[in-house]
Amino acid sequence: MIIEDKEFGEVIIRKSPLSKGVRFSVSTSGRLTMSVPTYTSTFLAKRFLNSNRDIIREKLPLKDPKEQRARDYQKKVLMKKAREYLPYRLEYYAKLYGYSYDKFRLTHANTRWGSCSSNRTISLNIGLMKVPEVLRDYVILHELAHLNHMDHSKAFWAEVGSHDKNYKNHEKKLKMFNPGV
Numbered sequence: 001m002i003i004e005d006k007e008f009g010e011v012i013i014r015k016s017p018l019s020k021g022v023r024f025s026v027s028t029s030g031r032l033t034m035s036v037p038t039y040t041s042t043f044l045a046k047r048f049l050n051s052n053r054d055i056i057r058e059k060l061p062l063k064d065p066k067e068q069r070a071r072d073y074q075k076k077v078l079m080k081k082a083r084e085y086l087p088y089r090l091e092y093y094a095k096l097y098g099y100s101y102d103k104f105r106l107t108h109a110n111t112r113w114g115s116c117s118s119n120r121t122i123s124l125n126i127g128l129m130k131v132p133e134v135l136r137d138y139v140i141l142h143e144l145a146h147l148n149h150m151d152h153s154k155a156f157w158a159e160v161g162s163h164d165k166n167y168k169n170h171e172k173k174l175k176m177f178n179p180g181v
């Protein structure tokens, strides 16, 4: 649920049966997020918000509402680009090198460029649309190699290296970018 606040903009209210009290945090878009117990009414949530205004202002790195919306827009654009590009690029390399995966997912986590799970699902971050194509390809090849090696063993890196001989350099360059949108 979202409530509109004059000072903080859109505030995200997350109701969870596991929350025992009210917890404030910042969403990836820089919005104030309140985790509250399931039975909390909107009225009560607003009252909590009001009584914690000073501490929120002081402690939480919230973005102003204009920046929050700009980030939403950027994410939407990246998502659209990613949807039209990444699944096809992944398929291209999978076919080229004889890999098969079961599922493909787009993510927008702040921390990882991609992942490959034991149920053969490959996830790629939409933030890849912000990095040069060679680095994007490197991440794809890295995740594909995980289909054969679920670790970062020597054998894994040898396989990555057989598809991308500059992989070490690409891995290093990737660190200059942030996967978060």
Ligand SMILES: [Zn+2]
Residues within 6 Å of the ligand: 142, 146, 151, 152
């Ligand atoms: Zn890896």
